[in-house]
Amino acid sequence: MTVLGIETSCDETAAAVVRSGREVLASVVFSQVPLHQPYGGVVPEIASRSHIEKLPGVIREALAGAHFGWTEIDAVAVTYGPGLASSLLVGLSAAKGLAWSLGKPLIGINHVEAHIHSVFLTPEAPDPAEVLPLLALVVSGGHSALVHIAPDRSCRVLGQTLDDAAGEAFDKAAKLLGLGYPGGPVLEQAARRATGAGAGVVFPQGRISPGNPALGGLQADLCFSFSGLKTALMTHLKRHPMAGDTDRDELAAAYQEAIVGALAARCDRALGGGGFRALAVGGGVSLNGALRARLADVAARHRVPLLLPLPRYCGDNAAMIAALAANGGGVRGAAAFALDATPSLRLGG
Numbered sequence: 001m002t003v004l005g006i007e008t009s010c011d012e013t014a015a016a017v018v019r020s021g022r023e024v025l026a027s028v029v030f031s032q033v034p035l036h037q038p039y040g041g042v043v044p045e046i047a048s049r050s051h052i053e054k055l056p057g058v059i060r061e062a063l064a065g066a067h068f069g070w071t072e073i074d075a076v077a078v079t080y081g082p083g084l085a086s087s088l089l090v091g092l093s094a095a096k097g098l099a100w101s102l103g104k105p106l107i108g109i110n111h112v113e114a115h116i117h118s119v120f121l122t123p124e125a126p127d128p129a130e131v132l133p134l135l136a137l138v139v140s141g142g143h144s145a146l147v148h149i150a151p152d153r154s155c156r157v158l159g160q161t162l163d164d165a166a167g168e169a170f171d172k173a174a175k176l177l178g179l180g181y182p183g184g185p186v187l188e189q190a191a192r193r194a195t196g197a198g199a200g201v202v203f204p205q206g207r208i209s210p211g212n213p214a215l216g217g218l219q220a221d222l223c224f225s226f227s228g229l230k231t232a233l234m235t236h237l238k239r240h241p242m243a244g245d246t247d248r249d250e251l252a253a254a255y256q257e258a259i260v261g262a263l264a265a266r267c268d269r270a271l272g273g274g275g276f277r278a279l280a281v282g283g284g285v286s287l288n289g290a291l292r293a294r295l296a297d298v299a300a301r302h303r304v305p306l307l308l309p310l311p312r313y314c315g316d317n318a319a320m321i322a323a324l325a326a327n328g329g330g331v332r333g334a335a336a337f338a339l340d341a342t343p344s345l346r347l348g349g
């Protein structure tokens with residue numbers, strides 16, 4: 001089965017052609033980062049207008065790269081949530097029109113579930129069936145969740161952020177530290193330059209009280225909270241204004257450590273419950289070297305493999321959308337054509 005995937009949930013316009021759920025024949029991603037850079041964050045109207053402008057060319061480029069004609073694909077898969085409503089609508093409308101006019105099946109995909117699936121887009125990756133049940137950590141600019149994937153491939157959220165996503169925490173701190181946008185990569189670079197001279201600064205890992213009503217039945221020690229961390233950095237900067245690049249690098253390292261420590265502790269706790277055959281990590285923040293190293297330790301301690309996406313499939317892309325569809329995921333049949341863009345689409349729902 002060869003699937004054309006389309007992804008426009010946030011600020012990347014992407015299309016891909018994937019064969020047999022694993023073999024990426026073409027993956028094209030047009031990043032809007034330079035368009036949003038002057039504003040320090042994604043501006044929804046700019047994002048959707050750019051999707052409208054770029055998507056037709058991006059789809060054509062993916063098909064040409066795969067040497068496929070329009071009629072040779074077997075299905076069209078598209079993200080229908082979660083994400084920005086006006087961005088999702090562009091991809092979903094395009095996919096519906098394409099599938100309808102080509103007479104091909106349409107498959108509606110959950111973006112967060114697709115991020116988990118990105119770990120299988122490498123030749124060395126195991127077959128999904130060999131590593132279920134799987135613990136997956138999805139960490140991006142919009143999501144932070146710890147997910148249980150059962151042998152029947154159903155997803156259950158074990159924990160999630162109660163406020164900011166991990167990537168958002170990186171982005172906000174980078175802004176406060178004057179490092180630029182998007183914050184994750186620049187903050188990581190600054191943290192790498194730190195020498196440890198500022199080892200005295202320790203930021204909180206965001207403990208959550210079990211009585212917190214926002215938990216909605218989830219276990220407190222499997223959930224995340226990053227908004228207090230940003231406030232702690234703000235307060236620190238007010239009390240101790242930065243004296244130069246060295247201060248900035250030390251603060252970046254301490255801040256990154258708080259995020260990485262919190263994410264690793266939740267994975268450690270969940271794996272401690274037993275029964276998992278692997279730990280998978282997906283989303284833009286999974287590019288972070290400190291996080292990868294810490295999670296490798298956690299996985300080794302629990303004697304499970306750590307599955308990581310190739311760097312090009314960590315951020316938003318359409319290969320993961322097509323792959324999940326080819327592997328049986330998503331909403332199909334007439335129900336797919338009835339889908340609406342669903343900005344707060346949940347996993348397993």
Ligand code: KG4
Binds near residue numbers: 141171185
């Ligand atoms: O998955 P993604 O491309 O888009 C969303 O679905 O949100 O993730 C983007 C997020 C941004 O917040 C960005 O700052 C973060 O991933 N990110 C990183 C790194 N590279 C990207 N965070 C930490 N370290 C990185 N190296």
Ligand code: ZN
Binds near residue numbers: 140283
């Ligand atoms: Zn994403």
